[in-house]
Amino acid sequence: MKHYFSLIVAAALSLTACGGESKSTMSSATPASSIPNATPASAAVIASDVATGTLAGPECTTVITSDDAMKFDPKDISIQSSCAQYTIILKHVGKMPAAAMGHNVVISKTIDKDGVLSDGASAGFDADYVKVADERVVAHTKLIGGGEETSVTFNTSKLVKGEAYEFYCSFPGHYAMMNGKIAFSAN
Numbered sequence: 001m002k003h004y005f006s007l008i009v010a011a012a013l014s015l016t017a018c019g020g021e022s023k024s025t026m027s028s029a030t031p032a033s034s035i036p037n038a039t040p041a042s043a044a045v046i047a048s049d050v051a052t053g054t055l056a057g058p059e060c061t062t063v064i065t066s067d068d069a070m071k072f073d074p075k076d077i078s079i080q081s082s083c084a085q086y087t088i089i090l091k092h093v094g095k096m097p098a099a100a101m102g103h104n105v106v107i108s109k110t111i112d113k114d115g116v117l118s119d120g121a122s123a124g125f126d127a128d129y130v131k132v133a134d135e136r137v138v139a140h141t142k143l144i145g146g147g148e149e150t151s152v153t154f155n156t157s158k159l160v161k162g163e164a165y166e167f168y169c170s171f172p173g174h175y176a177m178m179n180g181k182i183a184f185s186a187n
């Protein structure tokens with residue numbers, strides 16, 4: 001149920017704070033050891049937030065798990081064009097704080113990622129290591145630490161068929177371990 005509440009709080013924040021960029025620290029007080037690796041609550045969370053219009057439906061959602069070892073799971077995401085909106089839920093099941101082991105999910109064309117990463121590093125921690133209003137970024141979550149969870153929902157009209165896209169963490173030095181491919185295709 002902790003996932004449920006933290007996501008609802010995050011959803012409420014994104015509804016009230018324009019742009020949804022405010023940092024939710026609600027779950028930072030939650031001991032990471034109490035966060036299960038499995039995601040049994042996700043279906044309920046998604047169903048609940050779909051009703052509020054915050055998240056896309058389960059068939060248009062991917063849950064990405066990250067940890068203190070800089071692992072992303074899964075490493076590949078397939079987005080069907082029938083999904084008008086797509087939701088990425090990011091969970092950090094580690095224990096380290098965002099300042100030391102922060103993770104986000106940034107989506108861009110593969111050809112854009114070097115620039116996005118370099119400008120993100122310059123933007124710094126307070127900007128979630130993403131340049132403000134970077135038009136190369138299709139979507140990104142905020143940066144979270146161990147025990148936290150966040151999500152981003154974006155319009156798939158931003159994706160071009162046949163273009164190569166990746167998702168990755170823009171925390172400096174994390175790209176090498178924390179990246180994956182996005183396949184965007186017609187059903």
Ligand code: CO
Pocket residue numbers: 070101102103104169170171174178
């Ligand atoms: Co990271």
